[in-house]
Amino acid sequence: MAGPRTRAVDRRPPGRRRASHSLDAVLTAAVELLDEAGDSALTFRALAARLGTGVGSIYWYVTSKDDLLDRATDHVLAGVLTAVEGQPGTDDPIADLRVMAVTLFDAIVDRPWLAAYFMRNTDVQGNSLLLYEKLGQQTLRLDLTPKERFHAVSAIVGVVVGTAADLGQDPPEEVVSGAVDRAEFLARYAATWRAADPDQFPFVSQIADEFAGHDDREQFLAALDLTLAGLRLQAGGEVGQPGHE
Amino acid sequence: MAGPRTRAVDRRPPGRRRASHSLDAVLTAAVELLDEAGDSALTFRALAARLGTGVGSIYWYVTSKDDLLDRATDHVLAGVLTAVEGQPGTDDPIADLRVMAVTLFDAIVDRPWLAAYFMRNTDVQGNSLLLYEKLGQQTLRLDLTPKERFHAVSAIVGVVVGTAADLGQDPPEEVVSGAVDRAEFLARYAATWRAADPDQFPFVSQIADEFAGHDDREQFLAALDLTLAGLRLQAGGEVGQPGHE
DNA sequence: CGGATTTATCGAACAATGTTCTATCGTCTG
């Protein structure tokens, strides 16, 4: 969406001889750590411990933590990409866009750490670029100017990543520790909001109940559908079936 | 949007006597540091140096760095809120929503560090909540269900923060150092994309030029307008003037 | 007034982390 940062040259050995660890092993272990305990769990020392090697060794495959994260993201994105490519596809480009966006969203829900490094990982290369292309190809089937296509894809990716990032935050420790479950946690908030003076806070007090029974996925779909409705309008509206629930 | 994290109790002295530093001074200095050199510039040591105090003293006003950031954000958001409140307001709620969203976006452009801590700062309280309310009040003028209102506001905030966060990333060091200016930097990317095989990358190669002359604000407005168009449709469309350029 | 309590400050110490550096080992290659 914006611009890349300089990348490390790939110093991976061509014929892997008998290396005890490959870049792939490093990346896999890194993803494991991230999956298991999130963002903060991925440290060079923890990674080295899991691989059974020294800290310094990792730097032979990777030039920095940023680099590690970039590659780990790309590693995972490969799977997302094939998932997206495996989707059937209809005669309605916007419906297809929707399916792809949802797939991407689900992938981020599965791996919340992806969200953070999706925004930061501005290097539009590798699988990230391929995904971008895949989305963009749907817009080619719409009656839009190139600029409108560009903006449409940006907007959709923005909705996905924006919503998912919000969701990717590690919940407060009370919830993690299991002391309070998510429902009660939300309910507590809702209570605060409902208690707000309806004259001064008409919206918040009306919305309190929605917030309590609040479903992230539903919220995402609502945002996505608003954007897609706008897009359908922009594309002339005559393409495909208008109302898709 | 999601949930809060536990907050520190306010131990600020009621009558400030002759304290050499107040919470306000700490927050102001923190914001200065963030404004001057961004995210990474705000360290407790740098902050202490600027205040002419010791590191430990800051912990009397603030319980952690998260807390510091939360308060600093809220501090700044106060200004944004009054800016939003100062806006005239028309008979078209959606137009008003647009103006407010743009104002918020501009604030984040001015202070890119806001974006990061806008998503993380899930404690929907203080000025953040007030802003939420302010946006929501516009939706009360639309023919929507409470749930739809909730989703609408979430979607709009998502667009603002999502786009702004993307933009808030510190650009690669080449650009910062002035070695390459932004235009050339983007052009370099565009070149890569344009060189892509048009058969395999029809979208990216078509879009390359748009990306080169790419304007963040324009991109944001495009995304916002898609969402608002969808919202207008959802609200029945008969409210206010339909096409607003 | 004088001790005690609260308010506020300071900087040394700690633990964790990313990163660098040097030493070393093994496997090819000539």
Next chain:
DNA sequence: CAGACGATAGAACATTGTTCGATAAATCCG
């Protein structure tokens, strides 16, 4: 066999956020 190179290991360093105890200054209270 000797040197080069691929690869590894871990000690050392700088920079973080955070904790702690010592201590001063203000305030309160009897």
